[in-house]
Amino acid sequence: MSPRRRATQVDIARAAGVSQATVSLVISGGHGSEQVAEHTRTAVLDAATRLGYSVNTAARSLKGGRNHILGLYTFESVFPTDQRDFYYPFLLGVERATAEVGYDLLLFSSVTPGPRRIYSDGINRLKVADGCVLLGRQVDHADIAELVRDDFPFVFVGRRELPGVELSYVAPDYGTATRDLVLRLTGLGHRRLAYLRPDDDQEPTRDREAGFRAGVADAGLPDQPVHVLPVGSSPPVDQVLDLLSEPLTTLLTTWRSDGVTALLVDPGENDRTIAVLEQVAVRAGVRIPEDLSVVLLGEPSPPPSARGADAELVSTRDWTRFTLPREGLGRAAVHLLLDLLDDDGPARQLTVPCLPVEGDTVCPPPVGAGA
Amino acid sequence: MSPRRRATQVDIARAAGVSQATVSLVISGGHGSEQVAEHTRTAVLDAATRLGYSVNTAARSLKGGRNHILGLYTFESVFPTDQRDFYYPFLLGVERATAEVGYDLLLFSSVTPGPRRIYSDGINRLKVADGCVLLGRQVDHADIAELVRDDFPFVFVGRRELPGVELSYVAPDYGTATRDLVLRLTGLGHRRLAYLRPDDDQEPTRDREAGFRAGVADAGLPDQPVHVLPVGSSPPVDQVLDLLSEPLTTLLTTWRSDGVTALLVDPGENDRTIAVLEQVAVRAGVRIPEDLSVVLLGEPSPPPSARGADAELVSTRDWTRFTLPREGLGRAAVHLLLDLLDDDGPARQLTVPCLPVEGDTVCPPPVGAGA
DNA sequence: ACCGGGCCCTAATTCACATTAACTAACGGC
DNA sequence: GCCGTTAGTTAATGTGAATTAGGGCCCGGT
Numbered sequence A, B: 001m002s003p004r005r006r007a008t009q010v011d012i013a014r015a016a017g018v019s020q021a022t023v024s025l026v027i028s029g030g031h032g033s034e035q036v037a038e039h040t041r042t043a044v045l046d047a048a049t050r051l052g053y054s055v056n057t058a059a060r061s062l063k064g065g066r067n068h069i070l071g072l073y074t075f076e077s078v079f080p081t082d083q084r085d086f087y088y089p090f091l092l093g094v095e096r097a098t099a100e101v102g103y104d105l106l107l108f109s110s111v112t113p114g115p116r117r118i119y120s121d122g123i124n125r126l127k128v129a130d131g132c133v134l135l136g137r138q139v140d141h142a143d144i145a146e147l148v149r150d151d152f153p154f155v156f157v158g159r160r161e162l163p164g165v166e167l168s169y170v171a172p173d174y175g176t177a178t179r180d181l182v183l184r185l186t187g188l189g190h191r192r193l194a195y196l197r198p199d200d201d202q203e204p205t206r207d208r209e210a211g212f213r214a215g216v217a218d219a220g221l222p223d224q225p226v227h228v229l230p231v232g233s234s235p236p237v238d239q240v241l242d243l244l245s246e247p248l249t250t251l252l253t254t255w256r257s258d259g260v261t262a263l264l265v266d267p268g269e270n271d272r273t274i275a276v277l278e279q280v281a282v283r284a285g286v287r288i289p290e291d292l293s294v295v296l297l298g299e300p301s302p303p304p305s306a307r308g309a310d311a312e313l314v315s316t317r318d319w320t321r322f323t324l325p326r327e328g329l330g331r332a333a334v335h336l337l338l339d340l341l342d343d344d345g346p347a348r349q350l351t352v353p354c355l356p357v358e359g360d361t362v363c364p365p366p367v368g369a370g371a
Numbered sequence C: 001a002c003c004g005g006g007c008c009c010t011a012a013t014t015c016a017c018a019t020t021a022a023c024t025a026a027c028g029g030c
Numbered sequence D: 001g002c003c004g005t006t007a008g009t010t011a012a013t014g015t016g017a018a019t020t021a022g023g024g025c026c027c028g029g030t
Helices: A009-016 A020-027 A036-051 A057-064 A084-100 A139-149 A174-187 A203-218 A237-258 A272-284 A306-315 A326-343 B009-016 B022-029 B036-050 B057-061 B082-098 B122-126 B139-148 B174-187 B203-218 B237-258 B272-286 B307-313 B326-343
Strands: A070-074 A104-107 A131-135 A154-157 A169-172 A195-196 A227-230 A262-265 A292-298 A320-323 A349-352 A356-359 B069-074 B104-107 B130-133 B155-156 B169-172 B191-198 B225-230 B262-265 B292-295 B320-323 B348-351 B355-357
Touching: A009 A020, A009 A036, A020 A036, A036 B237, A057 B057, A057 B122, A070 A084, A084 A104, A084 A131, A084 A326, A131 A326, A154 A326, A169 A174, A169 A203, A169 A326, A174 A195, A174 A203, A174 A262, A174 A292, A174 A320, A174 A356, A195 A203, A195 A237, A237 A272, A262 A272, B009 B022, B009 B036, B022 B036, B022 B262, B057 B122, B057 B307, B069 B082, B069 B122, B082 B104, B082 B130, B082 B326, B130 B326, B169 B174, B169 B203, B169 B326, B174 B191, B174 B203, B174 B262, B174 B292, B174 B320, B174 B355, B191 B203, B191 B237, B237 B272, B262 B272
Parallel strands: A070 A104, A070 A131, A131 A154, A154 A169, A169 A349, A195 A227, A195 A262, A262 A292, A292 A320, B069 B104, B069 B130, B130 B155, B155 B169, B169 B348, B191 B225, B191 B262, B262 B292, B292 B320
Antiparallel strands: A104 B104, A320 A356, B320 B355
């Protein structure tokens, strides 16, 4: 057991016959090393190599105030088994971007499970990181307010708003993506569109609707009908079918008589709507896309495989839609966080484009329709 | 902008009217805080909460204290996309166990793989964690040696050996799992077994063979033939078929004439062997399991879906086998690491049982055979 | 010679915390 | 009243690296 201490700058200094400060200048590179004579420089580097030196980042951070650690805190479990496919790309993006900028990623798991609280024992674990990316739906508002009060740098993935405070976040650009889909439809000749959205007042819902109206305006069409479904963004799964079947059937009839040839559906946080629509359309004899082009403003989830009891309410069609740039959001969050760390400015927001997916639920309008 | 410093223990001390040392005693918890009067204690905690204090991990680890952070270092990318399904359970296990013991998990992504440069923030970034779980195949021996030299506590997932040093690791109990499969076969009536292993000298390979011999002995059978294939554990994928077809065909003939009714296959790190065996058996008219029961001493990978060019060399059969307890290994690694932290003893090793999987490649021996 | 500058380098300080020896006050046993 | 004991607290020290304020030293100009 030789408790051989690891080499420090002092050791190198002794070996090279210089002072620790000089070693620091050489090792730290760029700024200081230009002021060091070449032969001293090589002598130091030589000794360093010989002694197997490497920087003690703890000491470096102590002086510099940075830990070079970014935190990732999720309000649900960090590696959720059941939502694995949903969260994984976020994690991937965050991890990769973190690595690229030379930081390490600290997963906050020690915080008790259940409703996750940041400030459980009064002392804030998050601060061991230089800044933090926050993920998850069920946000504890009190915690966030506390973080803001503490001036702790953090960035949300997904748009988050809190009355009275400015939060930093990265969010998908639902508006532009929706607008682009509208233009795609009008480009195909559709002149009468309908828009379907859940009954909530969340930002993503508003963004998409705004994008819809913008697209309609850009295409030079008059205002198009917007229909609000009597469900919030996350209704109980087992009631969705009952809740939506009748209203959707009615709407389909209305649209047909009104000459609507294309429909845009905001799935909310709940992708069952589109599945119900599919069922209802079949029953009503409306063919998609021959009679009615349909685009989905988001992604059906779970993406690939449906299992168990839900199977009947999972759509198998390849909807024309757009996907959340989930890895991109993770990456963007990291970069935004770094900006925050450097500038120490006010909260800021960033949007990331959504990628269109060419499905098979869109085609030109039926001849003679929508004149 | 106010460059508001983060609150330090000195700030708290001033606010609470005590010394910094007292604050440290209170904050660090258990050991010292019993020697602090209750009212002092609460005053300190109060001030800490009020000032939004949190410990500076850099300072703490500089001095050698505990951070309640465990590190996870992988010699490949932490969230590898292509090996995602393989590594995920390990991560899950590590993360969950870490959370359960009240630690946070630090993913070391900043450390660049490849040729290690001394003056980049090298391996000793690990030190910001109290200890570290190491994962991955392509281990850099120099790094490990360095860690050992530093007396840094770490645990490998998977058996790792380095000449001259004792490493701590958790490993699947291949031996017992193999023995159990042998007993399973003899229990069905098989009396003449054959064993197939790759041509390497790795520990897992040895373990499995030892388990085989133990099982054979336990069953009261004489020594059974062991055949070594002329490939190491990771031959080039595109050559496996060529390399193995002929020898396997020969072996099949030999076994048939020798009355062998069951075969145990050590897949090595390369699951193609079993795929080749399957092809060859079909071509030789040997039915599995009617003519020959086959068990796989490990898992075929990639588990569920085969894609691309490899598809022809991926077996689709549901082999009777055992699976690596991957989440369990992750968990065990964390617990072993904690033991190491507490005891500071010598390196230690731990094995975790493998779970048997009932496939459809085993049945009783053909009547009249193996008498 | 003397002064003024660069140029290289060093001594000293700082960072936030943990640890430890030492100190104080209060209390009792004798 | 002296010493010992114990609980509670403090002053001092160590940790590795970065930074800053200089201090020699050499050299050219005057």
